Amino acid sequence: MKHLQHFFDPKAVAIIGASATYGKPGYMIVENLIKWGYKGKIYPINPSNGEILGLKVYENLKSIPEDVELVASLAPAKDTVKLIRDASEKGVRGIVIVSGGFSEAGGAGWSIEKEVVDTAYKNGIRIIGPNAIGPINTSNDFVLSFYPVESLKKGRVAFIAQSGQFVAPVMEFIFSFLNVGISKSFDLGNKCDIDDADVLQYLENDPDTKVVALHCEGIKEGRRFLKACKSISRKKPLIVFKTGNTPIGAKAAISHSGAISGDAFIAGAALKQAGAIRANGLDEFLDLIKTFDYLPFPKGKNVGIVTYSGGVGVIAADACEECGLSVAKYSDRTISKIKSVLPKKASISNPLDFFAVAPPKDIDSFYQTAILALGEDMNIDSIALCMMLPEKGVWTPDPYIILNAAKNISKPVVVWLVGYWESMRDIWKVLEDGGIPVYLSPARAVKAISAL
Amino acid sequence: MKHLQHFFDPKAVAIIGASATYGKPGYMIVENLIKWGYKGKIYPINPSNGEILGLKVYENLKSIPEDVELVASLAPAKDTVKLIRDASEKGVRGIVIVSGGFSEAGGAGWSIEKEVVDTAYKNGIRIIGPNAIGPINTSNDFVLSFYPVESLKKGRVAFIAQSGQFVAPVMEFIFSFLNVGISKSFDLGNKCDIDDADVLQYLENDPDTKVVALHCEGIKEGRRFLKACKSISRKKPLIVFKTGNTPIGAKAAISHSGAISGDAFIAGAALKQAGAIRANGLDEFLDLIKTFDYLPFPKGKNVGIVTYSGGVGVIAADACEECGLSVAKYSDRTISKIKSVLPKKASISNPLDFFAVAPPKDIDSFYQTAILALGEDMNIDSIALCMMLPEKGVWTPDPYIILNAAKNISKPVVVWLVGYWESMRDIWKVLEDGGIPVYLSPARAVKAISAL
Numbered sequence: 001m002k003h004l005q006h007f008f009d010p011k012a013v014a015i016i017g018a019s020a021t022y023g024k025p026g027y028m029i030v031e032n033l034i035k036w037g038y039k040g041k042i043y044p045i046n047p048s049n050g051e052i053l054g055l056k057v058y059e060n061l062k063s064i065p066e067d068v069e070l071v072a073s074l075a076p077a078k079d080t081v082k083l084i085r086d087a088s089e090k091g092v093r094g095i096v097i098v099s100g101g102f103s104e105a106g107g108a109g110w111s112i113e114k115e116v117v118d119t120a121y122k123n124g125i126r127i128i129g130p131n132a133i134g135p136i137n138t139s140n141d142f143v144l145s146f147y148p149v150e151s152l153k154k155g156r157v158a159f160i161a162q163s164g165q166f167v168a169p170v171m172e173f174i175f176s177f178l179n180v181g182i183s184k185s186f187d188l189g190n191k192c193d194i195d196d197a198d199v200l201q202y203l204e205n206d207p208d209t210k211v212v213a214l215h216c217e218g219i220k221e222g223r224r225f226l227k228a229c230k231s232i233s234r235k236k237p238l239i240v241f242k243t244g245n246t247p248i249g250a251k252a253a254i255s256h257s258g259a260i261s262g263d264a265f266i267a268g269a270a271l272k273q274a275g276a277i278r279a280n281g282l283d284e285f286l287d288l289i290k291t292f293d294y295l296p297f298p299k300g301k302n303v304g305i306v307t308y309s310g311g312v313g314v315i316a317a318d319a320c321e322e323c324g325l326s327v328a329k330y331s332d333r334t335i336s337k338i339k340s341v342l343p344k345k346a347s348i349s350n351p352l353d354f355f356a357v358a359p360p361k362d363i364d365s366f367y368q369t370a371i372l373a374l375g376e377d378m379n380i381d382s383i384a385l386c387m388m389l390p391e392k393g394v395w396t397p398d399p400y401i402i403l404n405a406a407k408n409i410s411k412p413v414v415v416w417l418v419g420y421w422e423s424m425r426d427i428w429k430v431l432e433d434g435g436i437p438v439y440l441s442p443a444r445a446v447k448a449i450s451a452l
Numbered sequence: 453m454k455h456l457q458h459f460f461d462p463k464a465v466a467i468i469g470a471s472a473t474y475g476k477p478g479y480m481i482v483e484n485l486i487k488w489g490y491k492g493k494i495y496p497i498n499p500s501n502g503e504i505l506g507l508k509v510y511e512n513l514k515s516i517p518e519d520v521e522l523v524a525s526l527a528p529a530k531d532t533v534k535l536i537r538d539a540s541e542k543g544v545r546g547i548v549i550v551s552g553g554f555s556e557a558g559g560a561g562w563s564i565e566k567e568v569v570d571t572a573y574k575n576g577i578r579i580i581g582p583n584a585i586g587p588i589n590t591s592n593d594f595v596l597s598f599y600p601v602e603s604l605k606k607g608r609v610a611f612i613a614q615s616g617q618f619v620a621p622v623m624e625f626i627f628s629f630l631n632v633g634i635s636k637s638f639d640l641g642n643k644c645d646i647d648d649a650d651v652l653q654y655l656e657n658d659p660d661t662k663v664v665a666l667h668c669e670g671i672k673e674g675r676r677f678l679k680a681c682k683s684i685s686r687k688k689p690l691i692v693f694k695t696g697n698t699p700i701g702a703k704a705a706i707s708h709s710g711a712i713s714g715d716a717f718i719a720g721a722a723l724k725q726a727g728a729i730r731a732n733g734l735d736e737f738l739d740l741i742k743t744f745d746y747l748p749f750p751k752g753k754n755v756g757i758v759t760y761s762g763g764v765g766v767i768a769a770d771a772c773e774e775c776g777l778s779v780a781k782y783s784d785r786t787i788s789k790i791k792s793v794l795p796k797k798a799s800i801s802n803p804l805d806f807f808a809v810a811p812p813k814d815i816d817s818f819y820q821t822a823i824l825a826l827g828e829d830m831n832i833d834s835i836a837l838c839m840m841l842p843e844k845g846v847w848t849p850d851p852y853i854i855l856n857a858a859k860n861i862s863k864p865v866v867v868w869l870v871g872y873w874e875s876m877r878d879i880w881k882v883l884e885d886g887g888i889p890v891y892l893s894p895a896r897a898v899k900a901i902s903a904l
Contacts (some may be wrong), residue, residue, distance in 0.1 A: 022846070023846045023847070028846070101797065104762070105799060131762075147842060148842045148843070148844040148846055150842070150843035150844055150872070151843065151872075161763060162763060163761055163762055163763025163764070163766075165760055165761030165762065165763060165764070165805075165840065166761045166762075166763030166764055167763075168840070168842075169761075169840035169841065169842070169870045169871040170870055172841075172842060172843060172870075172871045172872045173870050173871055173872070173873065173876075175872075176843070176871075176872045176873035176874065177873040215763065217763070217766055243763070243766045243767050243770055244766050244770065245770050246769070246770045246773035246774060247773065248769045248770075248772065248773045248778075248779045249766050249767075249769040249770030249773060251769070252762075252765050252766045252769040252779070252803050253766045255762070255799070255801060255805075281893060281895045282767065282893040282894065282895065283735070283892065283893050283896070308617055309615055309617030309618045309621075310556070310583075310615055310617065310618075310704075310707070311613060311614060311615025311617060311618030311619075311667065311669070311695070312615070312617070312618055313704050314615075314669055314695045314696050314701050314704045314705045315695050315701075315734065317698070317700045317701040317703070317704040318695055318696065318697050318698045318700075318701030320698075320700065321698030321699065321700045321701060322698060326700075327700045327704070345553065347557060347558075347707070349707055351704050353617075353707075388617065388620070388621035389621065389624075390599065390600045390602070390620075390621070390624060391600070391602035391603065391624060391628070392600040392602055394474075394475045394480070394600055395475070418621045418622055418624075418625050419621040419624045419625055419628075420602070420603075420624045420625070420627075420628045421625065421628035421629040422628065424625075440735065441733060441734040441735050442734065443733045443734065444735070
């Protein structure tokens with residue numbers, strides 16, 4: 001899958017339909033490339049010539065004096081066949097077709113798309129799209145997106161979607177809210193050429209990628225796709241968010257990306273068999289990405305729950321049962337360790353509700369002792385901590401003490417936070433920067449463990 | 453249910469086990485009462501005498517020179533029977549038993565709790581708890597909680613939980629994150645006397661309460677409870693988050709609040725029949741509270757979806773179908789109105805993906821036109837808007853224009869936001885302050901409509 005490398009690390013890129021007007025996609029792409037410090041050559045192309053952000057604008061591909069490896073095209077659909085011929089003459093290896101007006105538009109769009117594919121095939125050019133935005137590669141700061149990218153967080157998750165307007169803002173949400181780092185992100189749009197199977201084959205051997213997150217509306221060659229899923233999921237977690245599952249959603253998918261969704265039930269069963277982890281909904285998709293990025297695999301199904309609230313303990317215990325996990329008994333040794341940092345009358349069971357009437361003598365030493373004790377307890381395979389965070393600092397644990405304790409054990413630790421939002425955000429950031437994933441409800445935190 | 457009034461608007465309250473030590477529950481209760489400007493008399497009680505926050509501390513109830521209507525007790529369980537006898541002599545009408553060590557602790561706790569109930573019954577005193585924190589009433593700023601309450605938002609939602617350590621931080625989350633206003637909030641703990649049915653009867657006629665949100669682990673008198681549900685849900689939406697649904701969760705519930713959860717399936721069916729709206733999980737519970745607080749009822753099931761992303765349109769369409777809603781056709785009149793603010797080539801269907809390649813000429817006039825057109829379209833009963841919010845202002849709509857347009861129509865409008873977190877928070881606040889609820893995923897936004 002060497003051809004995908006042209007899309008992620010080209011030596012020179014041309015933007016067909018580049019614009020000097022701020023806010024237009026043809027401007028934003030050029031701006032992103034420059035701003036992020038792309039090391040290759042950038043050639044804006046527009047018949048009107050002139051300059052864009054200090055770069056000379058070329059009239060067409062031919063007029064560029066040097067080689068061009070990749071093209072991003074905002075040209076009208078009808079001009080794309082000719083563009084591919086020109087690109088071939090120029091030695092271009094890949095095109096990201098950003099424009100719409102192809103199969104997703106129906107009617108003549110279908111035949112235009114077919115001609116584009118045929119022409120590209122004959123000329124040895126590979127296509128991402130149409131109806132796509134370009135790739136982001138954090139390892140070399142290559143940002144071809146027309147969406148205004150202001151932050152990047154380098155990491156180990158590859159994020160692939162069928163929709164540019166989906167992947168771009170979700171990516172921004174991930175960078176600003178989720179503390180998940182990305183290796184590569186891009187969308188495949190109508191998938192007239194490069195499709196999910198190609199991408200999976202490429203990512204299987206991408207050393208920068210540890211987890212693969214895939215949003216797709218339709219699968220064109222099911223067998224090939226499932227084979228690729230099976231192959232990659234032996235090496236890396238593959239999380240799939242398949243949409244267009246209902247008749248009306250499928251209809252919307254056709255007019256969005258020309259995708260044929262297929263039967264949702266069959267797709268689900270096949271994905272499972274191929275080793276993919278299926279996400280139900282966007283929240284779960286994002287939770288799963290974080291889970292697999294952050295956590296080691298637990299040795300078994302026994303969860304130790306530590307909470308300040310009996311009510312939350314019940315919710316977490318329900319969630320364990322619903323997810324096929326067990327709420328195990330703490331060992332006597334664990335109980336006696338924890339007893340040493342709680343008021344005498346506290347009764348210790350799992351879930352451990354440490355805040356009966358009186359708060360513990362010292363909340364930090366309580367959390368530290370509990371985490372270390374559960375870390376050594378052979379009855380426990382993973383730990384779910386629930387914390388309440390008042391606006392006022394009273395009873396708020398020091399997150400660094402929790403981090404340090406968690407570093408000394410080798411079991412997955414997840415956290416649920418609730419309380420005053422600003423306190424939550426602060427502690428959330430400290431915990432996730434330190435490697436403990438945070439979720440927005442006790443059930444979601446427990447579900448994270450069960451997904452591993 | 454006049455007795456509940458003693459818990460929400462007492463003329464004088466005594467705190468048994470008040471403390472002068474910052475951070476102790478017995479200190480925090482007194483602090484909350486003073487800080488929030490409780491208009492009645494506050495009597496801290498502790499054998500050590502002295503002063504707490506400038507208030508004289510009394511040795512016991514008897515030594516208070518005036519009448520006491522309500523008592524909050526942090527006394528050990530074993531001293532509670534005597535306390536009730538003393539309270540009766542003093543003319544006290546209600547006790548909030550904050551302490552644990554009763555039925556939730558098992559063993560001797562069960563018999564102590566029984567004796568407490570018998571004694572109170574004989575002496576005409578009603579009990580909230582044990583193992584509860586006190587009520588908050590926003591209409592008179594009466595805050596009996598030992599949880600440090602820093603913000604209150606007056607509103608129309610009554611929030612009742614079975615767990616104080618659940619209700620308190622969740623309430624703080626609601627105040628700081630969710631933009632939902634509360635009329636009353638409290639927890640019922642072990643429910644040895646006052647239970648859910650009492651509360652529902654009281655809230656049915658509470659003029660400050662429009663929506664009732666109930667978290668419960670167990671129901672003691674099922675028939676009475678369901679009768680109360682039936683009665684109130686004819687007048688006000690009743691949202692129920694029932695936990696302790698699995699065997700292991702139910703076990704945790706017993707040791708948390710002594711609750712017997714009963715069969716989850718039967719409970720679910722019965723609740724539905726009684727007109728309650730059942731929440732699955734905390735996220736959904738909070739979403740539903742907001743939904744019923746904010747939105748008018750739609751006339752029918754037809755949703756108009758407006759999105760910047762085809763991919764999100766597919767997710768929203770899937771969600772409609774899954775929730776029993778319809779993605780209807782826009783009328784010709786609607787289509788021609790919307791066409792006027794989009795590039796010529798844009799194809800208009802529902803979901804309406806307005807951001808194909810080129811953004812609309814003017815994103816504000818697009819949203820305004822679309823909302824007003826859908827507002828007049830007889831084919832559409834409610835509107836789901838999806839907005840992407842980059843860190844950079846480009847393509848971000850003016851939320852005030854959306855608010856103004858929504859004010860001119862009488863259909864429910866829900867919004868899903870995604871993108872850069874800080875931009876989201878800003879616009880989120882503007883929209884919710886103006887009455888449009890915001891959700892964290894397209895599916896949750898659509899589900900909100902379906903719940904109405």
